[in-house]
Amino acid sequence: MIAGGPCRSGDDDKCGNGDCPTVYATPEPGMLAIQGYDVTHPTPKGESVVLIPEDILKEAARARGWL
Template sequence: MLRKLSGDPDCKNGTCPTLWATEDAGSYVVQGYVVTDPERLAQLDLPEGESAVLVPAAVLEGYFRAQR
């Protein structure tokens, strides 16, 4: 089960970039926009089975603000 930690404050449709914690709080799941730019993907040099997503800064900032 996932627990929502922070979402895009500008979200209008409920399925926007979001930060989630796993049930055991040992990992996080990041929901965001798939990185498709070949230049950015080349810089990341992702191994098989990994992907990259863009997440608005406000999603992570909201989470860290809540932790203070």
């Protein structure tokens, strides 16, 4: 896990369910696995589009040394 995951406190639970969107490292170079919100958008078979809060992406970028 790079960023996100279980919320740290009641005030941190922006998702309202105790488990916020999460960015995960994968064994494949340059690839991140994203847990997020389902959206209605047509995608090719085996693909999906998810929304995650911008601050989670920024946290992941900092953790990877990109910012």
